Amino acid sequence: MELEDFYNNAKCRNVKNTAGPQRHNYEEQARNCRGSRCLVQITVCLGIICLLLIAAIILQHFQVASKRGYLWGPDGLFMSTELKSWSDSRQYCRDRGADLVIINTEEKQRHISSLVKERVWIGLSDSENEGIMKWVDNSPLKQGFWLTGEPSNYGDIEDCIELNFNREKSGWSPLNSWNDDVCSVKKKGICEK
Structure with missing residues (x-):
């Protein structure tokens, strides 16, 4: 003016x-x-x-x-930033209004396999009943995407399931990438809303 x-x-x-x-x-x-x-x-x-x-x-x-700086993707998935045991990873997800991811379709398995660059916990275990795999929502496992020779349940102590990103591992493919591991091993988890 x-x-x-x-x-x-x-x-x-x-x-x-x-x-x-x-x-x-x-x-x-x-x-x-x-x-x-x-x-x-x-x-x-x-x-x-x-x-x-x-x-x-x-x-x-x-x-x-x-949300403490955590970014949820448009698909409702989020990978934690901290290494935790399986149960601590589950609690981490639950504290954010989610749970460890449930993978019940081939399409979802391919999608999640494309996102990960390290070994991560998913929402599957047989820790309650040995040999009976259940998702975190208590639904039974209908289709698995296991690495060759898995689940091995080595010494009856491998009760929690990880998605193994190791593309060089023998038999690995997006549809063959699950491995059972000791639940106390610390790794990141994939959460899903």
């Missing part, structure tokens, strides 16, 4: 509607003031919109922070 506009706005405050020879000049001044009032209203509205946008950005920041 230039200084001339500033002074014109100041003059608008003192516009008087009087009769006499200067009436025409006052009417023109009053018309100019109506335009500047409109400009003030637009400026106020834009200011309010800016404040609302700032509030929305701050709110979004706190919502992301409430």
Whole structure:
């Protein structure tokens, strides 16, 4: 806004509607003031919109922070950032409103295998009843994607299931990548909402 506009706005405050020879000049001044009032209203509205946008950005920041910086994918999957035992990995997922992933289709197995670059816990174990694999929702295993020779249940202590990313391992493929392991071994887990 230039200084001339500033002074014109100041003059608008003192516009008087009087009769006499200067009436025409006052009417023109009053018309100019109506335009500047409109400009003030637009400026106020834009200011309010800016404040609302700032509030929305701050709110979004706190919502992301409430998830503790963990990013859920559009498929509802999330890999933990911490190495934990199978049961601690499950609790980690549950603390975030999820559970360890259940893989019950070939398509889902392929998808998850494409995401992982390390050995990760999935939501399958036989820790409650030896030899009877159950998912974290207590549904029975119907289809497995085991590495050759697995599950080995070595010494009756390998009760929790991992997805093994080792593409160089003999017999590995996206559809042959599960391995049973000791539940206390620390690794990341895949959570699913």
